Amino acid sequence: MDRPLLLRATELKRQLGDRLLWSQLDLELAAGERLGLVAPSGAGKTLLLRALAMLDPLQDGTISLQGRTPTSWGLPRWRSMVLYLSQGPVAHGGTVEANLRSPWTFQELRGRGGWRRERIKEWLAALGRDPSFLAYDAERLSGGELQLMALLRALQFDPTVLLLDEPTASLDGATSAALETLLIEWLAAGQRAAMFTSHDSEQIQRFATRTLELRP
């Protein structure tokens, strides 16, 4: 097999109060895959992505990346490799560039080559944005611009698995298409995979290589 297995989850379970969202959930993600997560609202798509990023305590089951558990990787490293992009991205004060640079100061990310402006500019061009975008005040970005910023902030760390929660919800059609192309290219450049949710069924058909349906 030329497509190594990256992420594996077995027997995951999630219960909210006495409401069982999902249980006995097994999942495998191999390099190059783009897994679309399909489920009605409130079925726990976001919670599944958060669980894989270990942002919530696991109620049941196991997760591993390249055969190693989150604890054995160390949680900060795990999250930088299984990177979750939330539906509601946030920025702190300052320019877009300052927002893209600040995570590089985290202990976990410090030693990884650091900020690469040229690379970000290429991505911006691919998304039809001018490099001046970097100088914008991040707190005054539109919802769509915030999503782009959050995507670039995540991509620059080259995670092994990218977990995208409604990544194009606030984007126009043309930018959404450009973002999909950019992601496909980025995924092809290494042993990487992505998992995403979308309420746009056409996007799922177009972008996903495989889908996973969540049922209680």
Add this chain to the structure above:
Amino acid sequence: MTPLSSGALTISDGRLALSALLILVNVGLSVALRLGLARSLLVASLRMVVQLLLVGYVLEWLFRQDNAPLIVLVGAAMAMIAGVSAVQRTRRRFVGIYLNSLLAVMASSALVTGLAVTGLIQPQPWYDPQYLIPLLGMVLGNTLNGISLGLDRFMEGLRTGRDRVETALALGATRWEACQEVVRDAIRVAMIPTINSMMVMGLVSLPGMMTGQILQGAAPEAAVRYQIVILFMIASATALGVFGVVGLAYRRLTSADHQLRLDRLLNVGG
């Protein structure tokens, strides 16, 4: 032990009752402007009078004691009340919040008051209640405010800043890297009243203890010296208490797996 000297004019029962009329100003305002405070004002006034009169008797008795364990026990009881009251003013709770508050209040006030009576003021013996109890009381009263403010601000800060904290975590931040801004902000806010009061001390406010000593006939210069020591005690105890309680709350509301555990936060009705 030293007998209590009384240098100031005594206030007779009749005049004491007359002073209660001053509260009618507040009640009148509340009624006129419909602030809905009349009831709480009256209850608070009544509580204040009863508590103080009782404390007067308790102190008379306490100041005659010469029993270190007993006096330390009274001090510990005061610290417990302060620790519990500090939590009661917060808008949210988590399991263990009372224990955290008690630990922070007791450790900070014991350390600072202990150092002050053994090293700075040096009454003989060190547990002389006429010194220990009022000093401890003032330290506790201020630490309590700091802890309330710090806890409340920290919990609200995590709640409102949740997305920001989790964004940092999702990118690979440790729990400390993700939360440090909220922690700092809570400690800063909790220290503001103490810093403000030191800034204007003597210019705007004449502190109660100093006023009391001066009314009792103490030389203002001597009273001022006490006040300076007290303010330094208050500032350091508040800082230690706030640091302790926010640190404990931080450990409780995050996990060793670098997760934000807001699910441990409970709402308080009202």
